[in-house]
Amino acid sequence: xxxxxxxxxxxxxxxxxxxxxxxSGATGAADTEDVAxxxxxxxxxxxxxxxxYNETDRVQAxxxxxxxxxQYGDAGNLSLKxxxxxxxxxxxxxxxxxxxxxxxxxxxxxxxxxxxxYDTPLDDTFRDGRGQFNVSWTDAIDQDSRYTVGSNLxxxxxxxxxSFNGEYARDxxxxxxxxxxxxxxxxxxxxxxxxxxxxxxxxxxxxxxxATRDDFLTAFNATRSATEENIDTTExxxxxxxxxxxxxxxxxxxxxxxxxxxxxxxxxxxSVIDNNxxxxxxxxxxxxxxxxxxxxxxxxxxxxxxxxxxxxxRYVTNDWELDSHTIDFKWHFYGDNNTFWEPHIRFYQxxxxxxxxxxxxxxxxxxEFASADYRLGDMDAITLGxxxxxxxxxxxxxxxxxxxxNQTPKANGPELVAATKGLDLYPELDAVFLQFxxxx
Numbered sequence: 433x434x435x436x437x438x439x440x441x442x443x444x445x446x447x448x449x450x451x452x453x454x455x456s457g458a459t460g461a462a463d464t465e466d467v468a469x470x471x472x473x474x475x476x477x478x479x480x481x482x483x484x485y486n487e488t489d490r491v492q493a494x495x496x497x498x499x500x501x502x503q504y505g506d507a508g509n510l511s512l513k514x515x516x517x518x519x520x521x522x523x524x525x526x527x528x529x530x531x532x533x534x535x536x537x538x539x540x541x542x543x544x545x546x547x548x549x550y551d552t553p554l555d556d557t558f559r560d561g562r563g564q565f566n567v568s569w570t571d572a573i574d575q576d577s578r579y580t581v582g583s584n585l586x587x588x589x590x591x592x593x594x595s596f597n598g599e600y601a602r603d604x605x606x607x608x609x610x611x612x613x614x615x616x617x618x619x620x621x622x623x624x625x626x627x628x629x630x631x632x633x634x635x636x637x638x639x640x641x642x643a644t645r646d647d648f649l650t651a652f653n654a655t656r657s658a659t660e661e662n663i664d665t666t667e668x669x670x671x672x673x674x675x676x677x678x679x680x681x682x683x684x685x686x687x688x689x690x691x692x693x694x695x696x697x698x699x700x701x702x703s704v705i706d707n708n709x710x711x712x713x714x715x716x717x718x719x720x721x722x723x724x725x726x727x728x729x730x731x732x733x734x735x736x737x738x739x740x741x742x743x744x745x746r747y748v749t750n751d752w753e754l755d756s757h758t759i760d761f762k763w764h765f766y767g768d769n770n771t772f773w774e775p776h777i778r779f780y781q782x783x784x785x786x787x788x789x790x791x792x793x794x795x796x797x798x799x800e801f802a803s804a805d806y807r808l809g810d811m812d813a814i815t816l817g818x819x820x821x822x823x824x825x826x827x828x829x830x831x832x833x834x835x836x837x838n839q840t841p842k843a844n845g846p847e848l849v850a851a852t853k854g855l856d857l858y859p860e861l862d863a864v865f866l867q868f869x870x871x872x
Contacts, residue, residue: 477501481869488862491521491558507572511582517562522554526700526804528791529553529855530711537637539699540626541652544638552859555699562588568597577602580614593620599669612671620663624698627656631718632798635701655716661694678735685729692722702804703791709851712794717803719787725750740764754808756782770823776835778815784808784844790857793848806858810842829871837863 478500485493499513525536527547534547538557547553568582579600586593599614622628633655642648667689674682696719704713731744746758760778767773785808787801817835824830841858 475503478872479869480872481867483865483867485865486863487521489522490554490861491519491523493517493519504571507570507578509570511566511568511570513564513566515562515564515566517560517564519558519560519562521558522556523558523699524806525553525555526702526717526806527553527714528703528705528711528804528852528857531854534711535637535639536701536714537635537652538626539624541649542626550856552856560589562586576604576607590624591620591622593618595619595665601671608675610671610673612669612673614669614671616665616667616669618663618665618667620665620693621660622663622694622698623660626698627653628658628661628694628696628698629716630655630657631696632715632802635714635716637714663691663693663695665689665691680732680734682733683729683731685727687727687729689725689727690722691725695719695721695723697803697805700803700805702789702802704794705791705849705852706794707849707851709849709855715792715798715802717805718801719803720752720801723750723752738766752808753786754782754784756780770829772821774819774821776815776817776819778813780811780813780815782811784810788844790843790847791849791852806841806861809858810844811839812842813837813839831867831869831871833867833869835865837861837865839863 478498480499481495481497483493483495483497485491485495494517496516497513499511501512502510504510527534527536529547529550529552532549534553535544536547536553536555537544539555540557545556564584564586566582566584568580570578570580572578577600579598581598582596584593584595584597595616595618597614597616599612601610601612603610636648636651636655638648642651667687669685669687671686672684676682696717698716700717701714702717703711704715705711725748727746727748729744729746731742733740733742740763742760742762742764744758744760746756746760748754748756748758758778758780760776762774762776765773785803787799787803788805788808789799789802790804790809792798792802815835815837817833819831819833821829821831839861841860843858847853847857
């Protein structure tokens with residue numbers, strides 16, 4: 433962004449900007465000592481970034497992001513963002529390892545794949561691309577209040593999402609206190625290739641029992657119920673930001689979401705095993721068709737002599753009985769020549785959803801709902817990272833961020849089948865990502 437003038441802000445003002453950046457999802461708004469207070473009317477500012485993500489032996493992704501902001505008058509601001517993702521690799525299907533080779537039918541019904549003995553079953557059909565476009569408008573109502581309205585369109589190969597949102601914020605106490613309220617509506621359509629599996633239906637695998645390809649497809653199609661399903665989401669958000677003193681600012685948020693529709697993952701399955709831990713069949717998962725969730729968030733930023741610390745806590749609970757706790761800490765160190773370093777550590781812990789099962793037991797009645805998706809199970813996770821920001825020739829800024837992520841799934845109680853002890857039911861997941869961001 434080209435600037436007409438720069439001024440030194442007070443600590444309280446800088447901390448307020450930092451909180452505003454965090455709430456809006458912006459990056460770098462509080463990364464430099466000097467920030468813009470005047471910009472040329474109708475002038476655009478841009479941010480571009482590229483992110484590379486890699487899970488060990490699993491998913492790889494590349495994400496390109498481009499955003500543009502344009503100021504209108506004293507308070508109006510138009511924001512545009514485009515995101516492009518490309519994902520490849522393999523994702524855990526939910527089935528458990530076996531001491532022998534396993535064969536699975538691909539979700540589309542077109543072909544099969546095999547998993548080696550003792551290996552975690554991974555669905556190697558995972559290929560996807562996503563395009564996302566966001567637009568939002570912010571403007572003042574009067575000198576103490578403002579509003580934001582926006583919309584988001586996201587399209588994947590088998591998923592379409594359209595959402596709308598609005599927020600109202602008002603300042604009090606000489607602008608040291610800000611209260612906000614927002615609402616959003618999302619309308620999603622799921623259209624997986626091969627259709628929607630019938631809940632807990634048995635996967636059809638061609639092991640020579642079908643005389644023709646048409647016979648197999650007839651059996652496969654009998655496990656499908658539809659080709660398209662919908663998901664509707666309503667979310668409410670309440671926020672409070674408070675400048676405590678010249679060194680500290682606090683932020684508190686509460687959100688409630690109500691999700692209804694097809695919440696099952698059509699690509700996830702469960703193993704049905706006997707008392708010897710041998711798989712007798714593979715069935716498709718089934719999740720409830722609604723979820724109500726509450727989230728509580730608290731953030732504190734504190735300005736030290738040459739740095740700013742940031743500590744946040746988030747608690748999430750829903751009626752699937754999945755509870756999570758997140759502690760996130762960042763320490764922003766100012767350097768020479770408009771540079772900075774920002775170490776980052778994040779701890780995450782969650783309990784399993786009430787219908788999570790690592791496997792099902794042969795001979796037992798099937799439950800109404802069941803999923804072996806590790807993302808719904810007990811787990812601990814830690815993220816370690818660092819970000820470096822610097823100024824380029826011409827005055828534009830750039831940032832480089834690198835992070836390492838480790839996820840440790842856990843059993844949510846004693847194993848029901850003792851013979852599974854020799855199988856790796858809860859493999860750890862490691863991932864790294866590198867991001868470069870350029871502000872101009």
